[in-house]
Amino acid sequence: MSSDFAAVAPGTVQLIDMIFPGDANHHGTLFGGVALAHMDKVAFISATRHGRAPFVTAASDKIDFRAPVRIGEMVEATGRVVRVGKSSLDVEVELVAEALVTGQRRICASGRFAMVAVKAAETVLPLPPLDLTASAPNDDFLRMIEIVFPPQTNHYGTLYGGDALKMMGKAAFIAATRHARAVMVMVMVMVMVMVASDKIEFKSAIREGELVELAARPVGTGRTSVQIAVDLWAEGLVTGERRLAGSARFTMVAVDREGRPTAFG
Structure with missing residues (x-):
């Protein structure tokens, strides 16, 4: 994978996560507060x-x-800057749920957030204007964003290797499942599981x-x-x-409800 990977268009960001039971209420759906946090x-x-600048x-x-949004679904939050003032701006956010195997998507929530830049040594005002010519790159990368918080760091204040692998494994799972459903015939319910990770390299703490951006894409396909x-x-x-900061390659296998490898091509 090329090291000259470009970021998503300025002002547009995607957060992608899976919904687990701890995020859901007794109906098996995502808490409204968790959705707002995303x-x-x-x-x-x-x-x-x-x-x-700090906002x-x-x-x-x-x-x-x-x-x-139901347990087991993926949730994708997309934010886009739509208005810029001297020290504040507005971000429109859309929350979309996706069933990973079927690919069915639906808009679950939307809203607008007003963000204000905090006065600090690094803050430069007025804020830069909107770039109306920016566009997202046209390629087959899955892009995911994370932020490194204190519980994910060691005593040096840097991200744990295990947490980095967790992020990369999640990106690999979503990219593999999206790829497989695009080429398979839906004759049975299939999910993707990780069977191997190879050539993991950490280049920088x-x-x-700091923000972490993951770029994942399929580089080889077999029968299962x-x-x-x-x-x-x-x-x-x-x-x-x-x-x-790092790179890795993961082998993901399609399995049926009983956990047996199954062809998806």
Whole structure:
């Protein structure tokens, strides 16, 4: 995978996560508060990436919950900067649920968040204007964003290798499942499981508070398996400095309900 990987279009950010029982209520659907946390986080990252300054949430406007997100589904939060003022900006956020095997998608929530830049030594005002010419790259990468928080770091203040592998494994799982359903005939329910990881390289430490961007794509397909290459990029939210922090290759196998390998091609 090329080390000159480009970021998603400025002002647009995606957070992708899986919904587990701890995120859900007694109906088996995602808590509204957890959904709002996802939306606020993607608004914060979108704002910080645009303004390259520390931001806080000032207000959220007209949050509409349209459909539930169920346990076992993927949730994709997309944030896009739509208005920029001198020291504040607005981010529109859309939350989409996706059934990984069928690929069925539905909009579950949407809203607008007002973000204000905090006055600090690194804050430059006025904020940069919107770049209306920016567009997302046209390629087959799955892109995922994370932020490194204190519980994920060691006593040096850098990301644990195990947490980095967890992020990369999740990206590989989602990329493999999306790829497999695109080429398989749906004659039985199939899921993807990891059977091997190969050639894991950590090139740079990732510090607390930095943004982590994962870029995953299929690089080889067999009868029941697919190989996924994943690059791990670190980015300083305020400085914008990016570096390739790690890379790995995962072999994912399609299995049926009984856990037996099954062809998807």
